[in-house]
Structure formats: C-alpha cells, structure tokens
Amino acid sequence: GAKWTYSGPEGEHHWPKHYPYCGGAFQSPINIQSELLRFDPTLRPIEIQNYNLSPNEQLTLGNNGHSVQISLPSKMHISSLHHRYTAAQLHFHWGSSSRQAGSEHTVNSKQYAAEMHVVHFNSDKYPNMSMAVDKSDGLAVLGVLVEVGEFNPAFEQFLKFINGIKYRDQRVQVPGFNIRALLPARLDEYYRYDGSLTTPPCYPSVLWTVFRNHVTISRKQFLALATSLYSSHAQDSAPVPLNGNYRKPQLADSRIVLVSFKE
Numbered sequence: 001g002a003k004w005t006y007s008g009p010e011g012e013h014h015w016p017k018h019y020p021y022c023g024g025a026f027q028s029p030i031n032i033q034s035e036l037l038r039f040d041p042t043l044r045p046i047e048i049q050n051y052n053l054s055p056n057e058q059l060t061l062g063n064n065g066h067s068v069q070i071s072l073p074s075k076m077h078i079s080s081l082h083h084r085y086t087a088a089q090l091h092f093h094w095g096s097s098s099r100q101a102g103s104e105h106t107v108n109s110k111q112y113a114a115e116m117h118v119v120h121f122n123s124d125k126y127p128n129m130s131m132a133v134d135k136s137d138g139l140a141v142l143g144v145l146v147e148v149g150e151f152n153p154a155f156e157q158f159l160k161f162i163n164g165i166k167y168r169d170q171r172v173q174v175p176g177f178n179i180r181a182l183l184p185a186r187l188d189e190y191y192r193y194d195g196s197l198t199t200p201p202c203y204p205s206v207l208w209t210v211f212r213n214h215v216t217i218s219r220k221q222f223l224a225l226a227t228s229l230y231s232s233h234a235q236d237s238a239p240v241p242l243n244g245n246y247r248k249p250q251l252a253d254s255r256i257v258l259v260s261f262k263e
Ligand SMILES: NS(=O)(=O)c1c(F)c(F)c(S(=O)(=O)CCO)c(N[C@H]2CCCc3ccccc32)c1F
Pocket: 064, 066, 067, 069, 088, 089, 091, 117, 119, 129, 130, 133, 141, 196, 197, 198, 199, 200
C-alpha cells in the first residue's frame, strides 16, 4: 500500500486518507485508565505452547521500515482462548534517545519506554495471517510494556544482532531462543479489550491482551533499540532514523477494559 510514517505529512493524522479504518471505531492503542476497568472472573491465565525454541532452529530478524520484527514458527500458539491463535511475528515500538517513552498502550497516562507485540492469527478459522488480518475474530496480540532498568538477557538474544539489520528490508537469521523469557513472569494478570492493528490498515481485528506487569531492559539495550535502525534503505542518500514508532492512544469510546485481576 501507500507509504505511511509516524510523523510528518504521512503521519498518523493522515493515515485515514488512504486507510479508512484508521479513522474508524475500535482503534488501538488506548490509554488503559482505572475508570474503564472491570474485573472479569472468566479471564483465564494465558497459556502458550512451544515458545521455548531450540538454538538449532533459525528465526528471521528483520527491519521492515516500521519496526524490528522476528518471524515466528507456526508451532507457537496460544491455547487458552476459544480458538487456537498461531504466532506469526513479534515486533516492537519504542521512543528515542532523547525521549525514553515509546509504548503504544499507556496505563493511567503513563507511557513506558517501549512495548513488544506478539502477533497471532486464528488458525482454527483462517489458513494464514493475510486471510485473518481483516476479520473481527482474526487476530490476538500479546502486549508487553517495557521499562528501562535491569539488563534483560532474553532481549539480548536478538539485540546483539541488530547492527545486521540497520536498514529497511535487511534481514538476518538468528538462533532460536526462549520467547517465553521475553514475557513477564505472570501471564495471569492482564488487561483485555477489542481493538485494532495500530498501523495501517488499522483493521479492527485484534483481541488485545496487555500484561499488567512490565519487563525491563537496560538503558544500553534501550539505546541499541532506539538508535541502531533506519526506516530508509541502505542505498538511500538521506538516512531516516527509525524511532518514535508508536501510535498515540485512541478514543476508548464506550469500550470497557476487562481485567483478570482484582487489585
Ligand atoms: N501493533 S500491531 O498492530 O500489532 C502491528 C504493527 F505495529 C506492525 F508494525 C506490524 S508490521 O511490522 O508488519 C508493519 C506494518 O504492518 C504488524 N504486522 C501485522 C499486521 C499487518 C499484516 C501482517 C502480516 C504478517 C505478520 C504480521 C502482520 C502489526 F500487527
């Protein structure tokens, strides 16, 4: 599709011109605020399968111009939802070296340094991501808020290769590692709401699960994420840094955010 960016003349306020859903309802991210929350006792702990990948299998780490992404094997899936949701890829949103705030979801208006999304599609009903991406029950994304603090050995498993994908459309193969280690310890405490892709085409097709507890990465790791990448191709004369790749919180309208925990 047409080009889109996070700032300037193709920034988020212009997305609806080419991508009408971006101006529609049920958009993500949102500000998860206390007034919207309702405890739901039926929300079970998230159960994931085959996230612990062997170093013998290779993953593709890539710069797609909008984010850094890791393609995931289809044996990885979420087994605790009403349908099986099979993993497709994970990617990140982050701030910049001058602004250590770049999460998409905010909690009571607190923006975290970064946010990780693990994108899954409903493989009970659809054969692949492309067929699922625009269906109301098509996708399930796990969101993890990231704060700067303790060094994170799991993040290092891919961050150490980031200088191999500095420019748009560059990809490298990296050894598999335990993707579960990228998630917070508690998978039973999370926010749940119906929303959308946070990038064009913004389809309202995502069952969002944002974990209550954040993970930490060191400041050096944050800077590696925030200062290593460009959204432009290697041969482009003017390199465009890739940072601040987060959409601002959208109107919650009358949406309630369900929570799996009491206090
Ligand atoms: N925040 S978000 O809404 O989860 C989200 C992003 F922010 C994001 F940048 C991406 S992208 O990296 O693919 C760049 C542009 O779409 C995705 N890709 C998804 C949706 C688009 C089609 C597709 C096909 C295969 C695998 C993943 C995806 C995305 F879902």
